[in-house]
Amino acid sequence: MSRLPPIDDPRSTEILEPGHTFASVTDKISAIVLAKRTPRFWWVGFLFAFSVTLWLFAAIGYLLLKGIGIWGVDVPIGWGFAIVNFVWWIGIGHAGTLISAILLLLHQEWRTSINRFAEAMTLFAVAQAGLFPLLHLGRPWLAYWLIPYPNTMALWPQFRSPLVWDVFAVSTYATVSLLFWYVGLIPDLATLRDRAKRKFFQILYGMGALGWRGSAAHWHRYEVAYLLLAGLATPLVVSVHTVVSFDFTIGIIPGWHATIFPPYFVAGAIFDGFAMVLTLAIPLRAVYGLEGFITLRHLQNMAKIMLATGLIVAYGYMIEAFMGWYSGNVFEKYTVWNRITGPYRHYYWALIACNILTPQLLWFKRIRSTPWILWCIAMVVNAGMWLERFVIVVTSLHRDFLPSSWGMYAGTFWDWSTFIGTIGFFIALIFLFIRFLPMISIFEMRTLVPEADVHGEPQPDPGRIEGEV
């Protein structure tokens, strides 16, 4: 951390450290991938994450062998860790899409240095999220019955169920995110192909680059495709978590059946997503010496977004509690009261502390500009958002209408194994990504170099238009 510039350093407001040239940008980023020697810390980190991943696979194997009973779910609480984790991971993905699509359309240049790995994060988070709805089924091998496909049983899914909407929402999201990420990678894959020394990598990257030669026609088509995909992805930022929130709002359970859920879920997702981007970006820039590309300006901007979305989330909590009282409905009222004072009150107050109180520190510029504090706040928010989903899923179910059926829930060893396992899997994928693909978009970074700023006719290139947040 000592290498970081002091807070009042003028460079901290830049989105690219002064002094970079086209060549230096390309060299710096591609060197991480093309370095012959894999750094020791990479091996340590990757192997640790990979062994956690293996434990995830063991947990999944045992689950398939024995049944869902190895988890803590029971009869009032039919959904537990699996759905909590699903919503959490899906939420994390949202920041990536927001950064790549919406900020692109809004011409926020500063997104350039973080969009690539934020998108990768999205993909990997969605992959983790996707595991849970499958695994939480009583008979996971029949999960394909949720997909409408022609079959001899002449049966379709039941389209009124939000779980079917989830299938569409999440699969669309995963597909678009993958395409978006891949299309953005093509010019950089070509760069790697050209710079790779070893035949194997030349072929590998060459195949990935799909014959990219950098001609004007290529660039033109690329720009059009990228813009279209950004347009496609934009509504997804809002729609996916809205649909996920329908899983709850369509239900009649007090604590679920609330109209505030869609906006509040989307805001929560972005809140958490940016927390996760910060969680990844801060160590990465330190370890790989990328402070010049991911500058304090980036961190500050992300902190501001977190603060804003965090306030929306706080408003959501307030409205939930208010409506519980205002509705006059005995069940709603009790659910709120039970969250605040019931057996899960510690979870509730912890989530308030994590998601409402802690982010208030971001009002202070000093804190926004201190990476390690930012990182800690981001971690707190990550945990808080997991708690939020836990509170929504579990406390609503554990005491609903008939007190005779009230029950308690706690994750078992296997619940925790699966949850921690997906974190390991996610980190392992991130490690692979930073080793084999450029974690910062090379060609887009090059557009930030002063030489690229050609004064003349305004270009439609969205990446080049300057703007402030």
Place this chain on the structure above:
Amino acid sequence: MSTNPRLLPTLSANAGPVLDLEALRRRLETERGHGYWRSLEELARTPEFEAMLRRDENAVAAEGFDRRDLIKFMGVSLALAGLTACTRQPTEKIVPYVRQPEEVVPGGRPLFFATAMTVSGYATGLLVESHSGRPTKIEGNALHPASLGAADLFSQASIYTLYDPDRSQTLEHLDEIRPWAAFLAAARRTADEERKNGGAGVRILTETVSSPTLALQLRSLLGALPGARWIQWEPAGADNVRDGARTAFGEDADVVTDLGGADVILSLGADFLACGPAHLAMTRQFARRRRPENGEMNRLYVVETASTVTGANADHRLPVPAREVERVTRAIASAVGVAGAAGSGSAASGSNAFVAAVAADLKAHAGRSAVLVGPEQPAALHALGHAMNHALGNFGKTVRAIEPVADRPSNQLEALKELCADMAGGRVSTIVILGGNPVFSAPADLEFGAALAKVPNRVHLSLYKDETSAACQWHIPETHYLESWSDARAFDGTASIVQPLISPLYDGRSAHEVVAALAGLPQSSGYDIVRAYWRGRMGRDFEASWRRALHDGVVANTASPEKRVSIVQVRQAAASSAAAAAPSADALELVFRTDPKVYDGRFANNGWLQELPDPITRTTWDNAVLFSLATAQRLGLQKEDVVTLTVGRRSLDAAAWVEPGLPDGTAVLRLGYGRRRGGRVASGVGFDAYGLRTSDALWAAEGLTVRKTGKSHPIACTQMHQNMEGRDIVRAESLEDFEKAKTKEAEGGHGGKEAPIGSLYAPHPSDTYAWAMAIDLSACVGCNACVVACQSENNIPIVGKDQVRRGREMHWLRIDHYYGGLPQNPRHFFQPVPCMHCEDAPCELVCPVGATVHSAEGLNDMVYNRCVGTRYCSNNCPYKVRRFNFYHFSTDFRPPSMRMLANPDVTVRWRGVMEKCTYCVQRINETKIDSELAGRRVRDGEITPACAQTCPAEAIVFGDLQDKESRVAKLRESGRGYSLLADLGTRPRTTYLGAIRNPNPALGEPVTTSFPPTMLDVETGQK
């Protein structure tokens, strides 16, 4: 090596000693070890044989094989070994029924046979469903006076015991399997021996016997052995009842109560709604008078110590410590005019108002009231009860005396004491224990086990290898009552033939066969013995009467004749029991009661019963020691704390549980748990109350000390919250308020009817049927019979204690229990909750694969094959009636032999699949097919789901709403009808009728469902 032919002649020449059977038998008597032998010579094991063996060994060693021969032999053996595979398997032809058994349609309709089951000697008539010779379900026999078509938990769950793999399967002598012939030989020898001194050393110990055949058999056996004794012992016996009758009437008599004509009922600890030989009939009589529409409601007063189902249904309940019951009784008796009833001292403070109100009410309803006394109460109280009924003029009206039903009524405890003394004194040489488990259940101070060990010959006949079997040399597996012939008598004396539904699954014998064998008639089968008894007792045409008796399940005209009795000795009875000295305020007493599920421990290995929630505490799989709230607070106890209970010099560690409504200073412990042997289900579950139970304090022990151990023992409770939290769940009000509201409504005021919830959608067109269910909470007594009926009918698995604790019990139908009023003496409300079959079902909306769908007839159907197990439907079910197979419960917790138990009409569910109440759709469809074949609509009452069928209170009514004349349609429209959580707009097809209670206005105990938050709500960390 002993087959060397050259050596055999030597032995054959000595044929004499080989065939010395007397010597052989002598040796076998003392023999232990393997019982097989290769030759007569070896069997005899004469010195010659031993010598031969040694010679033989030497010879082989001397002759030896040379190496070449050895290899030759090995080669040949190897070659021949392969040839065994060339053996032609005999052709086994599978033949269909050549002569089809009468009325059996293979793979089709079940047959029903009448039989009867006894508990503590008294029979309940049953109909047993049999599929292709395999009994699968037990239902009540409407022709039987103790059943009237209903069946209780014990009889319904007994089918589980039939297939229980833990049942004893082989006859054993000192833990080694022996043939029946071996037992017969031993028995004959012993009998010869014992006959020499007139059988003075012979004791036969049975449970209460009401079987006329067995009684006759035993009497004739005793005739042959005049010195022998026959002792009957029930741990939860009716000694007090018998002694009380003898005191009151001067002679033996049973008293039968008909509650149909009783306007006011006083129960002094009598749990007549859930326990006892006539409880099903009495529940029916009681419940018929609990519906305000049926005319005048009865009023029930209960004075009790431990909470019972009867107490839970009381209009007024007075919880008093066991030592106070007598005082309260005396006060009431004295007030209703029983001369000489008043004992020393007044009734306990606080009960004066109760006593005055009860007495006034009883007197106002003289001749239309009934006083019942629980079997746990001392004999003097029974005498007082009879005297009260007499003083009130109830005899001949609601109460009548009959000739005693049980054979040879006598004081069982005295007999058992005498037996123990005889055994300990070495005066018993042979004891035959027919059923029962006295080593486990005899009072601890009698040291039955130790005394038994002094008896040289010990024989035990029982269903399980239990604690008593382990203490006896001979263990004979007993046949289940569904496997053997017998007979039994009901509470009113009506005899039934117990007919088997299946051949014995194992090598079992019935008590009849064992007694016959002891009497030297080993060839007699149970069938012959029972028939021989009834031949000549059934009228002229025996075969026709026999068939009629089997078909009906009752033997006509066998009810005990009414007996004219008069009260002779109440004054003495009153004087005979000294009033207990008033103990200090914080003295504790320990009260023993039978368990509502495992009774006295005999049903402890029954998984259905173990997993059934206790009607009041809703706990399963354990018998925690129960304390009132105040007592628990005083002792600093929380639920699940392990405490050491000490009475005298005996102590026991048991988990504590808190139950509102118990008298302060009383700890209640249920009998029958803490079994050390007797099956995998029974062993290690709960705490052995018998260890603290002594012969001078069979039902209540003073001087209890309770010490916390600091440990805790998890208890699996299915309902952690018994507080309605002010929600509109069970609607209850007093008769007075109900009548007022009705009058107001009739005058055009605002009635209690709920406004229909509007819908944007047109109603579902239904031109077929519209199935619906109405559950009368006024009639429901909360006895749990429907839960077992549902489990049996619908192949519902048990899941074990750990899974129950995790909230994964599978009961499709549960009975919710709530408290109302004050925690010191709350009102109890029961609410059976099956699937509501909502017309707008929240579960159907959210299933992504359409695995739960609505049928045209309004059923909320579950398509197991389509279910992928998202559990969304269960989350979205406001009634939480859905059950999920978290594991492969249907096989994980059901050994292969239990598969015979399954109802073939109902799918056995797989892991990962949701399930729930179907309204017994298999029964609906069966009846519908019949009606379609007959070209008519299904008639009202033709379809009865299992729960409704077995309900002794007739609280559950099922039918078709399209038929406006159906009972269910009328009940829904009645003034008490309401839907649970109607505001949600689910429009349930299952509706409830509000509970009406009939409190005495003089006592001013309002009917309220509100209950203050108590320490009950403290989480115990369960689930």
